[in-house]
Amino acid sequence: MTKNQEDYIKLIHELYLKHGKVTNKMISEHFNIKASSVSEMLRKLKKEGFIDVVDNEIFLTQEGLVLSKDLISKHRLWEFFLVKHLGFSWQEVHEQAELLEHATTPLLKERLNEFLSHPKTCPHGAIIYENANEITYVALSSKSIKEKLTIVAVSDEEEILDFMDQQDLHLQDTLEIIDINRNEDIYIIVTKGKEIQVPTSIARLIYVES
Ligand SMILES: [Zn+2]
Numbered sequence: 001m002t003k004n005q006e007d008y009i010k011l012i013h014e015l016y017l018k019h020g021k022v023t024n025k026m027i028s029e030h031f032n033i034k035a036s037s038v039s040e041m042l043r044k045l046k047k048e049g050f051i052d053v054v055d056n057e058i059f060l061t062q063e064g065l066v067l068s069k070d071l072i073s074k075h076r077l078w079e080f081f082l083v084k085h086l087g088f089s090w091q092e093v094h095e096q097a098e099l100l101e102h103a104t105t106p107l108l109k110e111r112l113n114e115f116l117s118h119p120k121t122c123p124h125g126a127i128i129y130e131n132a133n134e135i136t137y138v139a140l141s142s143k144s145i146k147e148k149l150t151i152v153a154v155s156d157e158e159e160i161l162d163f164m165d166q167q168d169l170h171l172q173d174t175l176e177i178i179d180i181n182r183n184e185d186i187y188i189i190v191t192k193g194k195e196i197q198v199p200t201s202i203a204r205l206i207y208v209e210s
Contacts, residue, residue, distance in 0.1 A: 001047070001067075001187055003102045004039070005044070005045060005050075006067070006071055006101075006102055008041055008042075009045070009051075009060065009067050009068045009192070010068050010072065011030060012059075012060055012064070012068070012070075013060055013064075013068040013072070014115070015027070016059075021103070022057060022059070023058065024038050024039060024056070024058070024084065025202070027042075027058075027081065042106060043071055045064070049061055049063050049064075049149050049183070050063055050064035051064050051169055058130040066188075068110060071102075071209040072101075072129070073130055074097075074100070074101040074104045074109050075097045075098070075100075075101040076121070076126060076127075076178055077116060077119070077128060078096065078100040078101060078112070079093040079094070079096075079097045079123055079124070080103070080119045080122055080128075081112060081116060081123040083123045090123045090124060091161045091162070093123065100184055106130070109145070112126075113130060113131070118130070118131040120132035121135075123173050124153060124154050124155070124156045124161075124171075125137075125152050125207065126153055126156070135152065135153075136210045137208060137209060137210055138205040138207065138210045139201035139203065139204050139205070139206070139208075140187065140189075140198065140204075140205060140206040140207070140208050141187065141200055141204045142179075143180065143208065144175055144177065144180075145179060146177065146178075147176065148174060149174065149175055149176070149177070149208040150174050150175075150209070151169065151170070151172065151173050151175065151208055152171060152172070153170055153171065153207040154171070154206050154207065155205035155207075157205065160206065163202050164206075167186060167194045167196050168192075169191065169196070169206075175189045175191035176189065176190050176191075177189050178190050178195070183199040185199060185201075186199055186200065187199075187203045
């Protein structure tokens with residue numbers, strides 16, 4: 001299995017979680033390559049039993065899903081390691097982990113997991129499959145006024161992480177939505193005695209306990 005094939009499997013998994021379906025077009029747009037190149041790779045992955053294609057929609061097979069979860073766990077373990085032991089910030093780790101996940105053997109993964117004492121989540125709050133059960137969380141933007149909430153995860157995107165840092169927001173912080181301004185598309189929250197205006201685009205990518 002090449003790095004490129006692994007990236008396809010992971011992308012198919014991620015696109016499915018985000019959009020509920022995956023098409024050739026979505027993949028070619030993501031990688032910014034021709035649809036014909038995507039088709040060629042998909043043929044290979046299908047032949048090797050990692051994906052199925054039904055009515056132009058792409059699905060991971062059981063085997064594909066196992067592989068994808070394995071890669072994602074490696075990715076998240078490395079992120080945890082880099083933040084905890086090498087002083088990386090949570091903005092910096094994604095890129096490093098993208099590289100390291102492909103070079104991690106099963107033995108290295110196991111030792112790394114042991115060394116880190118089996119962390120349940122990555123620094124962004126996403127679960128590490130071997131160590132935790134699926135956590136159900138929902139976007140802050142799906143909640144209503146007056147609810148008391150705990151931040152449990154954030155999307156691994158620069159814009160969100162920068163916002164969290166600027167506003168001194170962290171995982172496990174509790175907050176309350178005190179107003180939702182639909183005209184200006186802003187959620188007004190209070191946390192640690194401070195009022196913060198959260199644009200809806202960001203509230204969609206901050207996750208709280210459901
Ligand atoms: Zn992460």
